[in-house]
Amino acid sequence: MTEKKEVTVIRSRDRLKWWSHNVLIPLFFTILSFKLRLHEIEANNRVVWDEAHFGKFGSYYIKHEFYHDVHPPLGKMLIGLSEWLAGFDGNFEFESGSTYPDEVNYKIMRQFNAMFGALCVPATYFTTIWMNFNMLTTLLVTTMVTLEHSYIVLSKFILLDSMLLFFTITTFACLCKLNSLRKEQMTKKWSLWLLLTGINIGCVCSVKWVGLFITVIVGLYTVIDLYRHWCDASLSRVSYYKHWLIRIMYLIIIPALIYLFCFKIHFQLLYKSGTGDSSTNTLFQVNLEGTKIQMGPRTLLFGSHFTMRSHGLSPNLLHSHPQLYPGGSHQRQVTGYAHFDSNNVWEFQFVRGQKYNPEKLYLISNGAEVRLIHNNTRSNLHSHKVPSHVSRGNWEVSGYGNDADGDNNDNWIIEIVDQMKSANPNYPEEDTNIVHPISTFFRLKHKVLGCYLTSTGMSYPGWGFSQAEIVCKNSWSQRDKSTWWNIEEHWNDKLTIDEEYVPPKSKFWTDFILINFAMASSNNALIPDPDKYDSIASDAWEWPILHRGLRLCAWVKDTHRYYLLGSPFNTWISTFSILVFLMIMLKIAYKWRRQTIVLTEDDFWSLLIQAILPFMAWLTHYLPFAIMGRVTYVHHYVPALYFAILICGFVVDYLFASSKLYIKYPVYITLFAGCIYIYILFAPICQGLQGLGAKYLKLQWLRTWNIVI
Structure with a gap:
């Protein structure tokens, strides 16, 4: 017991x-x-x-x-x-x-x-x-x-x-x-x-x-x-x-x-346009309810005005402003800027010496040789053998000259790399040899240097307003998406807007990668400002x-x-x-x-x-x-x-x-x-x-x- x-x-x-x-x-x-x-x-x-x-x-x-x-x-x-x-x-x-x-x-x-x-x-x-x-x-x-x-x-x-x-x-x-x-x-x-x-x-x-x-x-x-x-x-x-x-x-x-x-879940819940649109690519933005992107005519012409967004890991709009580079060529800065701004607007024009009939409409097609003119400053998108300012091994891209003043370094060649179909199954199939807003992805090859217009994902310092670096890069692969661009908004009074067109849906994997890269870029931008005292x-x-x-x-x-x-x-x-x-x-x-x-x-x-x-x-x-x-x-x-x-x-x-x-x-x-x-x-x-x-x-x-x- x-x-x-x-x-x-x-x-x-x-x-x-x-x-x-x-x-x-x-x-x-x-x-x-x-x-x-x-x-x-x-x-x-x-x-x-x-x-x-x-x-x-x-x-x-x-x-x-x-x-x-x-x-x-x-x-x-x-x-x-x-x-x-x-x-x-x-x-x-x-x-x-x-x-x-x-x-x-x-x-x-x-x-x-x-x-x-x-x-x-x-x-x-x-x-x-x-x-x-x-x-x-x-x-x-x-x-x-x-x-x-x-x-x-x-x-x-x-x-x-x-x-x-x-x-x-x-x-x-x-x-x-x-x-x-x-x-x-x-x-x-x-x-x-x-x-x-x-x-x-x-x-x-x-x-x-x-x-x-x-x-x-x-x-x-x-x-x-x-x-x-x-x-x-x-x-x-x-x-x-x-x-x-x-x-x-x-x-x-x-x-x-x-x-x-x-x-x-994040993307599913946030289906309306908001304050963060600019951190994403065009396809994602245009599919948001109440999108700020205006639908324009479906074909681009010489003389069309447009905004152009990078398809790389820094999906910014091509941008320029009157400020000059402090070094290099000392020409006008060309940057990537995410937000809507009149300095994002460019114009397609013929290269100098090219003969054309001003009464005729000329489409922007694959292989076309073009000049890009900045709408506000009227300078040409230009590149030359001047080293880029932030990244290494690339060439500077600048704004140079005007409508009359320039040289062959203002000339670029369109290379179409991908075309996406409309989300409307009844919409007729578009010509894949022509540049269309939103749905066409293309590269811009420099006529003289053979390099490609690129968003590097890096940012300029304070003199460049911390905006994205744009360079001309020697790219050996057509799948290098840092060299891909698409037309976002398009204006041309000679053309009409097709109301039946529905933009393609964006791909989750692309949206996921871009938003994570945007998060990384935002984190990297959180650096102390030497001109300000942060008391906390x-x-x-x-x-x-x-x-x-x-x-x-x-x-x-x-x-x-x-x-x-x-x-x-x-x-x-x-x-x-x-x-x-x-x-x-x-x-x-x-x-x-x-x-x-x-x-x-x-x-x-x-x-x-x-x-x-x-x-x-x-x-x-x-x-x-x-x-x-x-x-x-x-x-x-x-x-x-x-x-x-x-x-x-x-x-x-x-x-x-x-x-x-x-x-x-x-x-x-x-x-x-x-x-x-x-x-x-x-x-x-x-x-x-x-x-x-x-x-x-x-x-x-x-x-x-x-x-x-």
Whole structure:
């Protein structure tokens, strides 16, 4: 009877431990997390910080108007979903600092966003469980994430940062779970977690391209795991290739399909003409409801006026203006410009010396020799052996002379490369040897140099108004689409407009590639302006030491004011932990090299998941911002801070988890107390500073913080 009672007691303890570790503790942290992030979330009734951007992007989905942004669409579609759930009609403009009208339920929108921030906490808890940390370390790391001021304040507004952090954490959590199941590979349970890893990779990359950084970590782990299988002599080659196949399927194909599917939905929802039309090609624009492109006559003549758009990765309209190149030929600039402008209009004319009857209509056909005259400046589209200004190995394209003054370098040859049929099946088939607006793709070959008019995808510096570079390029392939052009709008009083013509439908794959390239170009354009001082920008070196914070709204006493600053406890101790981590790793490597310690396979995998991968994740999420030329802000450190906190957890676990009780518990109690105390002290920066700033002087620890001054 005694043995049975002991077994019953043990089972009861195991059951209680399971419930506490898997239900009660994470539930407590989740409730606390929701409470902190939802607390007075509606207190500031103005458009705060980047709500001006992302709230507006969400409204475009409500209105179905096409827009362009530097980030993929998933996060903004989720914001659009929150606005739809809030009953928003899309008519509020989200102007920065403006007051939300009564009919806009911004509280629900913010609560929806806060949900992602709050769920980061249970995801962190289970991540540390699967990393096999000591329970006290698990509780410490979870507490740090729960009480992190920057995470709380970013969760309170209509932003992408909480979504990005959530999917970053869940991706790493799935990786940690996979590692815990590494001895059960190819089982249903392991395959499910591999699939979940791929789904989360697809989601995080579909919110922001920063998601590629955690994808690199998953890829690194996968390579190490596959190398382990390669070294396993007991594993057949067929089985080994199966490991490759399932990983390719779940970690590459599934994420790619999710990313593609997000854009498919994006294009389906935004079927009306909007602010982002100019970032796309002609076929996409002309098929939007309410398109700004005017339909013109179907055949082009010498004497026709037109606009011409590149079919390359920078789908801009051919443009010129009176300004001159500062170097090279010092002739008029020829650029690519995406937006509608009278300087985009050109005219087809005969080459000099060519005989023609002014009463006769001459069509622009394949092989025709033409001059392109800029309508406003009356200069000729010209190229010569002067090097291009941005790209290398190409020739400058300029505006030269006028109707009467010019030379043979003004002459170009039309080469038709593709013709698309009308979407109207009853429309008669057009002559494929003639240039037609919208549907004909052609190249312009320079008569003298033999090069082709090209949009390089690069941009001119400030002297060229950051517009796209246009050059003459030696192209050896007819399929080089950077040399493809099409007529967009066409005007000719001698011809009539055919009302029965319906433009061809654009191809999803083309639209997808062009919009992603446009996103990349927009990202590259986000560089600091040396002539302007950006008071809220910061450099990467400032983030790990909390050199500067960021005011998220107007700093007036009658509103709730929010200050984006990491918890001094979390940030400083995690930064210090990175230095300690490096010393620990050097110590382990030295001892292993000296053979004073033996690392088993389990030790290696434990060290990999607890220490090496979090450190690599911190590097991949931090270093790119330290070396890139684009403008950076405090919130860019948010994902990197998470991995710094995990590194802190490893350092504490390594140094103290196995220590004697009189050392272990005082250390952990001190760390818990410090984290909680600092949160309470600095809580106003994330829960709202109210009233006069003088009462917050105690928070002004560094002169560079502008919480009060």
